[in-house]
Amino acid sequence: MASWFRNKQMSPPGAPPASEIFSPPDPPASAIPHTSEPLLTVSGVQRSFHVGGHKLDVLKGIEMELRPRQLVMLRGRSGSGKTTLLNLIGGLDQPDEGEIWFHGRPFHQCGDDERTLIRRKEIGFIFQSFALMPLLSAWENVELALRMAGTPRAQWQARVTHCLELVGLGKRMHHRPFELSGGEQQRVAIAKAIAHRPALILADEPTAELDSQMGAQIMNVFQNIIATEYVTICMTTHDPTILEVANHVYEMVDGRFVS
Numbered sequence: 001m002a003s004w005f006r007n008k009q010m011s012p013p014g015a016p017p018a019s020e021i022f023s024p025p026d027p028p029a030s031a032i033p034h035t036s037e038p039l040l041t042v043s044g045v046q047r048s049f050h051v052g053g054h055k056l057d058v059l060k061g062i063e064m065e066l067r068p069r070q071l072v073m074l075r076g077r078s079g080s081g082k083t084t085l086l087n088l089i090g091g092l093d094q095p096d097e098g099e100i101w102f103h104g105r106p107f108h109q110c111g112d113d114e115r116t117l118i119r120r121k122e123i124g125f126i127f128q129s130f131a132l133m134p135l136l137s138a139w140e141n142v143e144l145a146l147r148m149a150g151t152p153r154a155q156w157q158a159r160v161t162h163c164l165e166l167v168g169l170g171k172r173m174h175h176r177p178f179e180l181s182g183g184e185q186q187r188v189a190i191a192k193a194i195a196h197r198p199a200l201i202l203a204d205e206p207t208a209e210l211d212s213q214m215g216a217q218i219m220n221v222f223q224n225i226i227a228t229e230y231v232t233i234c235m236t237t238h239d240p241t242i243l244e245v246a247n248h249v250y251e252m253v254d255g256r257f258v259s
């Protein structure tokens with residue numbers, strides 16, 4: 001995983017002080033109305049790594065936009081820079097150059113604490129390998145996400161049940177991961193990612209471990225949660241068969257978008 005970031009000293013006009021930048025949204029992020037304003041804007045982003053005394057330029061001037069309730073896919077060959085970009089969008093890493101604005105706030109300027117806060121409150125992550133706690137049931141895995149996000153305990157029961165029903169696991173809530181198929185485990189991971197009502201879901205190759213039928217089912221679940229939970233989903237993929245359900249596909253070649 002990419003390293004943590006340096007705190008830059010850029011101050012765009014009208015930017016609020018850092019202490020105000022990432023206070024929890026009110027109303028909740030999922031209640032943000034469907035507008036044409038971008039949820040996230042990436043502008044002139046560059047990222048390099050130093051490996052064995054050499055500088056490896058991975059992202060070479062990325063421009064992109066995520067709008068509310070969109071399903072956006074990043075496509076490209078292995079090593080083209082998709083995961084590096086996803087890490088920047090999710091605040092796990094910081095660009096060397098360029099800006100990333102999330103909800104109109106300068107993500108690229110925030111310190112560790114602010115970015116941790118925004119990730120906990122407003123972003124959900126889904127990984128290729130599901131990343132579930134093996135000894136916990138589906139229900140307990142989703143509950144853990146709410147606990148970590150600081151959601152009041154009184155809301156857990158209803159929200160966990162709702163999220164698991166939404167992904168089609170109403171009858172398997174008390175199964176543990178090893179008692180579920182790969183597609184079902186990925187549904188638990190989706191329920192976990194949406195539980196705290198994030199505005200943005202980032203998914204790195206969410207269908208890579210699944211056969212094509214299960215992959216298609218996961219894309220149906222994504223479309224369903226965009227419609228009902230008002231989230232934006234940005235995902236990476238190698239799979240050409242699922243591209244048609246995207247609102248927009250960014251094709252990455254050698255650290256640049258070609259479409």
Ligand SMILES: Nc1ncnc2c1ncn2[C@@H]1O[C@H](COP(=O)(O)OP(=O)(O)OP(=O)(O)O)[C@@H](O)[C@H]1O
Pocket residue numbers: 001002003049050051056058076077078079080081082083084085
């Ligand atoms: N922290 C790091 N340090 C050094 N090199 C890195 C680091 N992170 C990524 N890279 C390099 O950057 C390049 C792009 O990697 P990245 O994981 O973003 O590609 P990708 O398009 O997601 O590939 P894949 O589809 O295989 O996951 C690769 O050459 C990788 O080795």
